[in-house]
Amino acid sequence: MGDNIYNEVLIDHNLHPMHLHDLSCATCSNDGLNPTCGDSLSLHLNIENGVIKDGSFTGVGCAISQASTDIMLDLIIGRSTEDALHLKELFSKMINGDISQEEIDELEEAGALQNISKMPARVKCALLGWDTLEKLLKEEGAK
Amino acid sequence: MIILNNNPYKADFPVFRHYPDLVYLDNAATTQKPIQVMRSVEKYYSEENANPLRGLYELSIKATDAYENAREAVRKFIGAKSTKEIIFTRNATESLNLIAYSFGKAFIREGDEILVGVSEHHSNLLPWQNLARETGSVLKFLECDRQGAYSPEDLKAALTPNTRLFAIAQVSNVFGRFNPIREFAEICHRNGTRIVCDGAQSVPHAPVDVEDLDVDFLAFSGHKLYAPMGIGVLYGREELLEQMPPFLSGGEMIAYVTRENATYADLPHKFEAGTVNAGGAAGLRAAIGYIESIGFENIVQREKELTALAFHEMKRIEHVSIIGSENSEDHNGIITFTVDGVHPHDIAAVFDADGIAVRAGHHCAQPLHQHIGVQSTARMSLAFYNEEKDIERFIDTLKTVRRRMGYGG
Numbered sequence: 001m002g003d004n005i006y007n008e009v010l011i012d013h014n015l016h017p018m019h020l021h022d023l024s025c026a027t028c029s030n031d032g033l034n035p036t037c038g039d040s041l042s043l044h045l046n047i048e049n050g051v052i053k054d055g056s057f058t059g060v061g062c063a064i065s066q067a068s069t070d071i072m073l074d075l076i077i078g079r080s081t082e083d084a085l086h087l088k089e090l091f092s093k094m095i096n097g098d099i100s101q102e103e104i105d106e107l108e109e110a111g112a113l114q115n116i117s118k119m120p121a122r123v124k125c126a127l128l129g130w131d132t133l134e135k136l137l138k139e140e141g142a143k
Numbered sequence: 144m145i146i147l148n149n150n151p152y153k154a155d156f157p158v159f160r161h162y163p164d165l166v167y168l169d170n171a172a173t174t175q176k177p178i179q180v181m182r183s184v185e186k187y188y189s190e191e192n193a194n195p196l197r198g199l200y201e202l203s204i205k206a207t208d209a210y211e212n213a214r215e216a217v218r219k220f221i222g223a224k225s226t227k228e229i230i231f232t233r234n235a236t237e238s239l240n241l242i243a244y245s246f247g248k249a250f251i252r253e254g255d256e257i258l259v260g261v262s263e264h265h266s267n268l269l270p271w272q273n274l275a276r277e278t279g280s281v282l283k284f285l286e287c288d289r290q291g292a293y294s295p296e297d298l299k300a301a302l303t304p305n306t307r308l309f310a311i312a313q314v315s316n317v318f319g320r321f322n323p324i325r326e327f328a329e330i331c332h333r334n335g336t337r338i339v340c341d342g343a344q345s346v347p348h349a350p351v352d353v354e355d356l357d358v359d360f361l362a363f364s365g366h367k368l369y370a371p372m373g374i375g376v377l378y379g380r381e382e383l384l385e386q387m388p389p390f391l392s393g394g395e396m397i398a399y400v401t402r403e404n405a406t407y408a409d410l411p412h413k414f415e416a417g418t419v420n421a422g423g424a425a426g427l428r429a430a431i432g433y434i435e436s437i438g439f440e441n442i443v444q445r446e447k448e449l450t451a452l453a454f455h456e457m458k459r460i461e462h463v464s465i466i467g468s469e470n471s472e473d474h475n476g477i478i479t480f481t482v483d484g485v486h487p488h489d490i491a492a493v494f495d496a497d498g499i500a501v502r503a504g505h506h507c508a509q510p511l512h513q514h515i516g517v518q519s520t521a522r523m524s525l526a527f528y529n530e531e532k533d534i535e536r537f538i539d540t541l542k543t544v545r546r547r548m549g550y551g552g
């Protein structure tokens with residue numbers, strides 16, 4: 001256990017995150033906090049007509065939370081908010097260890113985090129960005 | 144130098160038979176349990192179990208004896224004057240909450256001041272935060288330097304005529320450093336201030352004598368002292384405990400009850416409502432007996448040598464920084480550290496992959512981490528049953544952490 005979660009995809013996104021920066025064109029932002037380890041991040045999105053045009057995150061965290069959030073942004077930028085919420089649902093299913101191969105394929109690179117389902121202590125790290133996304137989109141949808 | 148491999152005590156701990164390759168370096172969180180402690184708990188439940196303190200038959204008297212003999216063993220172990228000063232709780236956290244609630248009710252008023260060390264564990268901070276909020280008293284902090292040291296001069300300067308109480312650990316669970324508690328107690332008492340000492344990290348690793356330290360309260364947990372989980376101790380000065388109201392109320396803590404009123408039992412039972420953890424107390428007594436059979440001189444020497452070995456090897460590894468003192472003598476079995484570019488949770492996961500248990504996070508000391516300007520850290524903490532080869536494996540893995548997290552070189 002342990003080592004196999006730090007695969008190349010995860011290491012690469014942690015060391016070279018594409019989306020770790022401020023977003024001047026952001027239309028909305030939300031903060032996520034993992035109280036057990038103190039990791040916190042802010043998610044920034046530019047949403048126009050129900051489509052996520054651009055996105056970024058800021059903050060500090062472990063390799064798993066940083067890489068997971070970066071991969072998530074790769075996946076959702078250019079998609080509708082509905083698609084993004086659907087992917088969040090799939091990702092949660094995967095982390096809970098209850099997902100089909102087709103559904104994993106839909107998650108593309110995020111499938112690299114599948115083994116986290118075997119590390120209960122790190123589930124919250126993998127979900128931090130995704131939970132923040134869900135909270136943000138639901139709040140935006142309610143407006 | 145004593146022989147640090149083929150540790151004769153390791154065989155007393157069944158966990159290492161189940162996991163022969165386990166390197167357990169999270170002793171500041173909880174220690175493993177020796178077979179002697181497990182047997183004593185089994186003996187209690189096989190031969191002595193009944194509801195203690197109220198039964199009128201032989202088995203209940205045996206249970207009462209097991210429980211009260213444990214109290215006497217604790218009294219002797221920490222040098223208290225009377226068993227009236229030894230209250231059994233669940234753990235150090237409950238002991239500290241008891242003081243905050245009960246001492247608070249008796250002695251803390253609006254405008255009073257409570258002084259707390261900035262490096263304190265949340266269990267020696269949150270009860271005081273709550274007390275301050277509820278009573279309108281003021282919570283103040285004593286700052287330590289980057290080495291984790293508190294200065295007696297700073298303490299003198301921080302005390303005012305309104306400071307009722309100073310709460311400080313004898314050994315910080317992050318720095319591993321001993322605070323000069325006797326000197327602090329003297330400064331506090333000259334000011335009419337009471338001193339609460341959190342002994343969770345000191346009592347298991349060095350002889351602690353409450354009369355010699357002259358503290359008003361001392362709290363510690365059994366489970367960090369090789370005893371079962373769920374048994375802890377509060378030492379309190381008798382004349383203070385007498386003036387403090389009960390913390391919890393219910394059975395076994397009363398003398399006489401009418402419909403509207405109750406007269407409370409005498410010390411120490413006033414503070415032990417409900418059926419007590421007699422099995423845990425029996426285990427704690429066995430743990431104390433076990434420690435005494437090895438001797439603190441031996442324990443301290445082993446732990447100091449292992450600490451020095453780890454410390455000097457860690458110093459030589461690039462990108463590894465040790466939190467706190469530059470001197471290994473100040474670390475007392477606790478070495479908190481960071482690795483450049485690697486989050487502590489990832490450090491712990493890499494160690495876990497190699498079968499080595501270390502802690503990562505803020506170690507329940509968030510204000511301290513804010514104070515020293517790091518978000519979180521990793522921590523290795525050892526006990527006398529650790530061996531040189533545990534340290535070697537720890538160092539071998541530590542050298543690989545950055546490479547395994549994708550950093551070259």
